[in-house]
Amino acid sequence: EVQLVESGGGLVQPGGSLRLSCAASGFTFSSYDLHWVRQTPGKGLEWVSTITTAGDTYYPSSVKGRFTISREDAKNSLYLQMNSLRAGDTAVYYCARGGSSSRFAYFQHWGQGTLVTVSS
Amino acid sequence: DIQLTQSPSSLSASVGDRVTITCRASQIITSNLNWYQQKPGKAPNLLIYAASSLQSGVPSRFSGSGSGADFTLTISSLQPEDFATYYCQQTYTTPPWTFGQGTKVEVK
Numbered sequence: 446e447v448q449l450v451e452s453g454g455g456l457v458q459p460g461g462s463l464r465l466s467c468a469a470s471g472f473t474f475s476s477y478d479l480h481w482v483r484q485t486p487g488k489g490l491e492w493v494s495t496i497t498t499a500g501d502t503y504y505p506s507s508v509k510g511r512f513t514i515s516r517e518d519a520k521n522s523l524y525l526q527m528n529s530l531r532a533g534d535t536a537v538y539y540c541a542r543g544g545s546s547s548r549f550a551y552f553q554h555w556g557q558g559t560l561v562t563v564s565s
Numbered sequence: 566d567i568q569l570t571q572s573p574s575s576l577s578a579s580v581g582d583r584v585t586i587t588c589r590a591s592q593i594i595t596s597n598l599n600w601y602q603q604k605p606g607k608a609p610n611l612l613i614y615a616a617s618s619l620q621s622g623v624p625s626r627f628s629g630s631g632s633g634a635d636f637t638l639t640i641s642s643l644q645p646e647d648f649a650t651y652y653c654q655q656t657y658t659t660p661p662w663t664f665g666q667g668t669k670v671e672v673k
Contacts, residue, residue, distance in 0.1 A: 482609075490601075490609065490652055490664040503660035505566075539608055550656035551599045551614035558608055 454559030
């Protein structure tokens with residue numbers, strides 16, 4: 446069974462940093478693209494970052510230069526380093542695993558999420 | 566960035582109803598469109614990928630159609646467990662990727 450478990454969320458002051466982790470099990474970790482998605486309380490979903498099996502990384506303009514996604518295949522772990530945090534970054538952060546298709550990208554499995562609150 | 570517009574933003578329906586949700590992209594995205602279901606306090610759950618492919622384990626009352634810029638999610642006969650919020654997502658070429666704003670399906 447595929448499992449993704451996020452950790453590292455919490456309360457941080459504006460301008461602070463936080464590192465999220467996602468521990469994976471139940472699949473060959475190194476074979477899949479991985480993603481972070483966030484959801485502001487009561488709002489919709491926002492894609493935050495992607496790291497491919499080759500290590501290519503992608504970000505939306507809203508977090509580019511502040512967030513860094515990384516993976517450690519030997520530990521079956523995904524990370525999100527978040528710097529210069531703002532109130533607008535307050536959200537539940539989900540990690541997700543990509544699908545098996547080489548032609549289409551989709552988020553096949555999701556973790557339960559971890560809440561990040563940016564407030565003084 | 567590619568924008569996705571879902572309609573309606575919310576709808577009221579009864580068990581057994583046929584429900585249709587549409588998603589329009591701001592440019593052609595071929596078939597790179599996915600649908601997710603989310604229940605309160607839970608993570609999203611993949612229903613449909615590549616516009617019309619049913620994710621394993623998802624009931625066959627869910628179906629997706631469309632290509633280009635206009636897409637549809639249909640629930641053929643709404644069940645009690647289907648009351649939730651539904652999101653479309655485009656994954657055309659390389660990121661940035663975007664989600665629609667969501668459609669909440671409520672009890673009539």
